[in-house]
Amino acid sequence: MxxxxxxxxxxxxxxxxxxxxxxxxxxxxxxxxxxxxxxxxxxxxxxxxxxxxxxHINRGNLSAWLTYAGYLIIDVFKASVQVAELAFARRIALNPQFVAHESKLKEPMMRVFLANSITLTPGTISVEAPVQGEFIVHALMDGAAAGLRDWHIENLLVEIERRH
Amino acid sequence: MLASVIGTAFLVGGIFFFTAGTVGLLRFPDALTRMHATTKCDTLGAGLVLVGLTFFEGGSMYLVLKVILLIIFLWVTTPAAAHYMARAVYRTREGHKHASGN
Structure with a gap:
């Protein structure tokens, strides 16, 4: 066009x-x-x-984007429930920490999507999201950032980037 | 009647998560942990309240599309704002560490 x-x-x-x-x-x-x-x-x-x-919005990627939206909605629910549990707990058991995350994504726009997804999902907030290099993620507790390794949402974004 | 019940359920859900976010903001120990509370709970809370309101307004096509656009806008801008604030906190802390030689 x-x-x-x-x-x-x-x-x-x-x-x-x-x-x-x-x-x-x-x-x-x-x-x-x-x-x-x-x-x-x-x-x-x-x-x-x-x-x-x-x-990368095109006919081939539409189903992948819709799957991404579905996963994100589920994760936003999980994240909010987790925070609500912590907020209303009698004793707040947190172990906040910074964790480095090496992303497989190459393109800046896809990395922006990853940073946004990290922030909206349970226990993690993206702190540094450079165009190249490692993400710095703030995790609420031990193990929260472990889920980012081989994460289904990142794999989906990698798939969208690869198909382009 | 049914629309009112569903709408109320969404509104109550939204208010619950807004409350959880506010309680987290007050109880969590530092700036970054407080941002977890406000970012996640407010994003979902606002979404649920907006969906709930469409049930009270009859759920016209215009309104549903508007609400979808608003939710997308919120879900893009809220984490972006949280990221910028978290980065500012992180860089200030790192700057202090370097300044004090740690």
Whole structure:
């Protein structure tokens, strides 16, 4: 798809978003929405064009992304339940520590997804997420970071990156 | 009636996790452990409250799409904000260690 067509696509996507939030189809809303969508696309054209590429969203990867979303929702539940148990426990048994994690992911955008996933899953928060090199993870207790080794969510992201 | 019951269940769940996050914020010992409490519980709490509200508003297509977008936005921005704060705490600690020669 040409650069021009992709920019039109982004304008259309932003326009749909505008209409969704405006909840009005009168002429003023339509014209303003289209102008604003076109302006935002134009100002952010370089970012938007690289963003779609970096995300690797295509037909082949769609099921992997949906699986990723499913895993993430389950892990967010687990993480919140774990924190709730700790918060309401009579005696809080924590052993906070920093742990280095070597990721198999290479691309910056996929590493951002990994850092976000680490933060949303039980017992861990990403502290340093460099473009290259080791992640530094803050773990709430012993063994919390051990789950990051051969982690199913990271393996899924590696699969998405590899398929591209 | 059924929608109200389901909506209330989601709202109660959301309020429970917000409360857990706040209790964790007050009880956990330092900045980074407190961030575990607020990041995880508030993310889920906000999601559950938003889903619960759609049941009270009749669950129109517009509303459901808006709520999905809001949840995605929250789930992207909350961990990003937590990461930046955690990094600031970590680098400040490391800076202090280097400054004191440890």
């Amino acid at each position: 040409s650069r021009y067509m992709r920019l039109i696509g982004w304008t259309l996507a932003l326009f749909v978003l505008w209409m969704l939030f405006a909840q009005s189809a009168d002429i003023q809303s339509l014209i303003t929405g289209w102008l604003v969508a076109a302006l935002v696309t134009y100002v952010n054209r370089d970012l938007l064009l690289s963003f779609a590429n970096d995300l």
